[in-house]
Amino acid sequence: MTAVELARWQFAIITIYHFLFVPVSIGLTGLVAWMHTRYYRTKDPTYLRMTKFWGKLMLIVFAVGVATGIVQEFQFGMNWSDYSRFVGDVFGAPLAMEGLAAFFLESVFLGLWIFGWGRLPARIHLATIWLVAIGTTLSAYFILAANSWMQHPVGATFNAESGRVEMDSIWDVLTNSTQLLAFPHTILGAYTTAAMLVLGISAFYLLRRRHVEVFASSAKIALVVATVAVAGTIAVGHVYAQLITDQQPMKMAAAEALYETEDGAGLSLFAIGAWEKTPDRVGFNIEIPGLLAFLSTGSFNGQVEGINEAQAQSVAEFGQGDYRPIIGLTYWSYRSMVGAGLRMLLIALWGLWMWGRGALVGSRWFSRAAMLGIALPFIANSAGWTFTEVGRQPWVVQGLLRTDNAASPSVSTAEVLTTLIGFTLLYAVLAVIFGWIFVRAVRRGPEPPADAVDSDDDSLRMTMAY
Numbered sequence: 001m002t003a004v005e006l007a008r009w010q011f012a013i014i015t016i017y018h019f020l021f022v023p024v025s026i027g028l029t030g031l032v033a034w035m036h037t038r039y040y041r042t043k044d045p046t047y048l049r050m051t052k053f054w055g056k057l058m059l060i061v062f063a064v065g066v067a068t069g070i071v072q073e074f075q076f077g078m079n080w081s082d083y084s085r086f087v088g089d090v091f092g093a094p095l096a097m098e099g100l101a102a103f104f105l106e107s108v109f110l111g112l113w114i115f116g117w118g119r120l121p122a123r124i125h126l127a128t129i130w131l132v133a134i135g136t137t138l139s140a141y142f143i144l145a146a147n148s149w150m151q152h153p154v155g156a157t158f159n160a161e162s163g164r165v166e167m168d169s170i171w172d173v174l175t176n177s178t179q180l181l182a183f184p185h186t187i188l189g190a191y192t193t194a195a196m197l198v199l200g201i202s203a204f205y206l207l208r209r210r211h212v213e214v215f216a217s218s219a220k221i222a223l224v225v226a227t228v229a230v231a232g233t234i235a236v237g238h239v240y241a242q243l244i245t246d247q248q249p250m251k252m253a254a255a256e257a258l259y260e261t262e263d264g265a266g267l268s269l270f271a272i273g274a275w276e277k278t279p280d281r282v283g284f285n286i287e288i289p290g291l292l293a294f295l296s297t298g299s300f301n302g303q304v305e306g307i308n309e310a311q312a313q314s315v316a317e318f319g320q321g322d323y324r325p326i327i328g329l330t331y332w333s334y335r336s337m338v339g340a341g342l343r344m345l346l347i348a349l350w351g352l353w354m355w356g357r358g359a360l361v362g363s364r365w366f367s368r369a370a371m372l373g374i375a376l377p378f379i380a381n382s383a384g385w386t387f388t389e390v391g392r393q394p395w396v397v398q399g400l401l402r403t404d405n406a407a408s409p410s411v412s413t414a415e416v417l418t419t420l421i422g423f424t425l426l427y428a429v430l431a432v433i434f435g436w437i438f439v440r441a442v443r444r445g446p447e448p449p450a451d452a453v454d455s456d457d458d459s460l461r462m463t464m465a466y
Contacts, residue, residue: 004407006416007079010423016382017427018072021065023381026136026187027194028058031221033129040126045449046213053214053446054198060441062110064434079416083396083406090156090167091146094174098142106135141183148179150397152247158400165400178247181240188233189384193377195226196344199351200374201442206360207367214446216361223355226348234341238295245296248398250310251391254327255334256292257282258306265304267291271331278324325393333390336383340376347373
């Protein structure tokens with residue numbers, strides 16, 4: 001493997017690892033803020049116990065997410081210095097806004113929320129957790145703006161003399177058409193992730209009929225949020241896919257293993273090709289006639305561009321080269337994302353039906369499905385990012401900078417391999433430690449009712465058990 005390939009592996013491992021925690025932080029913060037609001041309005045100690053329990057899990061996830069996010073940003077200076085020089089004028093702006101505004105906002109108010117129980121006035125204390133939720137959402141917006149610019153560069157001009165891209169309009173970068181769909185798709189996915197996690201853990205306790213008052217309420221909140229968020233993610237994702245079809249036709253053609261441009265193209269359900277990076281054709285394919293054309297263009301007879309035509313257009317525009325991504329990985333990551341999303345929707349609808357029948361508590365089959373369903377949003381998130389980034393190759397910035405021209409020229413293959421092994425081992429150890437702490441906190445369960453309420457002002461003094 002070359003240094004560029006190893007650097008890509010390292011960035012992929014660190015990014016996907018980091019993104020296991022990010023959507024939980026975003027979604028769980030919002031859910032905890034809602035539970036805290038319910039306690040503030042009703043003074044029901046059940047909501048206080050819920051806030052304390054889920055807040056503890058939120059803080060554990062938040063801490064690991066911050067640590068892994070810092071390491072991720074180091075990659076730009078370590079292995080991708082030519083990329084940083086090329087896009088620093090554009091890429092640095094939203095990242096700086098995320099660090100200076102959003103990250104400090106969420107960090108400051110998270111500290112106030114943790115230590116403000118029994119010390120701040122109840123209304124102000126409630127506002128702190130909502131400001132944390134706003135901060136996490138702003139962080140996501142600015143980071144996604146940077147990534148969306150890589151997918152669809154706007155608001156910038158290439159300066160041939162300096163060899164850099166220079167920003168023309170920060171407003172165009174922040175309101176990129178790709179960003180306006182990627183952001184809600186990601187945020188809805190984050191709330192889906194948190195809701196499925198809350199639902200699965202609640203099902204674990206409801207199956208054993210322990211702390212029923214806390215976890216029955218938690219499960220009901222999670223079911224409502226999961227149903228709305230999954231349905232919203234699918235709806236926005238559909239519109240987003242249509243935009244990608246227009247902006248990155250090669251990516252969507254690879255996602256469907258569609259080699260020739262077709263009128264009324266069918267949606268591929270299962271395809272097999274040669275075991276190579278970019279096979280020339282599909283050997284076996286099961287498809288639904290006309291459905292891909294309808295999803296892409298709104299018409300069952302619409303034309304969908306194929307891989308071969310997209311390759312020919314890229315050669316004509318950018319010169320000789322192979323502009324096809326890894327077809328099999330792009331194809332199956334897209335299906336993994338969509339398949340996991342549909343399964344989550346089924347679990348959420350099943351749970352709502354069980355709730356309506358009054359059979360949510362102790363339901364063996366549903367509880368097991370909900371517990372297994374915890375893995376689904378993480379599969380969908382990881383597969384979605386894999387599809388997004390692999391499907392764009394060989395570009396690191398679409399149409400402007402190729403990945404093989406973005407790596408650090410002075411970093412050797414041995415050096416990248418050393419750091420790759422080091423980070424992988426470090427993250428494996430961190431996963432074990434995080435898993436032990438998280439599972440331990442889950443098994444402890446919520447505090448007993450008598451210990452959850454402060455006798456002075458009927459509010460919670462947050463305790464952390466690390």
